Amino acid sequence: MTDNERTTVQTYVPRYQKQVWSDHADELDMSQSEFVRTMVQAGRQDFDVPSLTSHSDENSETSTEDLEERILDVLNQEAVLDWDDLIERLVADIEDDVDAALGRLQDENLVRYSGRDGGYIRTDNE
Incomplete structure (x- = not known):
């Protein structure tokens, strides 16, 4: 197998999570596979995904600082x-925040x- 040869990765997620990912992929005009690959790589390498970084640098900096604080708290x-x-x-913290919101x-x-x-x-x- 060469480095560029493609292989399959499977994961199982709750139905609601798949729907959230599918909707987000549609918003970004991506396939579900492309969306999952991009999100995993973004999380692993901290690189910018142009369509996801349309907010200002100030908001991005605040989000990074918030995440850093949450990591330190955990x-x-x-x-x-x-x-x-x-x-x-x-993720559990985020789920709690989403539920409260x-x-x-x-x-x-x-x-x-x-x-x-x-x-x-x-x-x-409506």
């Missing part, structure tokens, strides 16, 4: 974490869950 709680455990903790948005009647549409929708678009 490592303060757990002295040693391998890569997978660190990612798992950070969705709760606030639902309380403010800005979004609601639609079983018919299979996900959250903005109520001001």
Whole structure:
């Protein structure tokens, strides 16, 4: 097998996660495979994905600083974490943040869950 020869990688994710990734890939005009490859490489190598870095450098810097703070907080709680455990903790934190934000948005009647549409929708678009 040469370095450039392609091979298959499979992963199993919850149905809702696949849908989120699929929607995001569609927004970026990418295939699901291309999206997953790009996101994995972006996470591993910290390179810019042009279509994802359209926000200002100031916002990017703030996001990086926020992430660095979160990493330090997690490592303060757990002295040693391998890569997978660190990612798992950070993702769990993000999921908690998303859940809290969705709760606030639902309380403010800005979004609601639609079983018919299979996900959250903005109520001001109805």
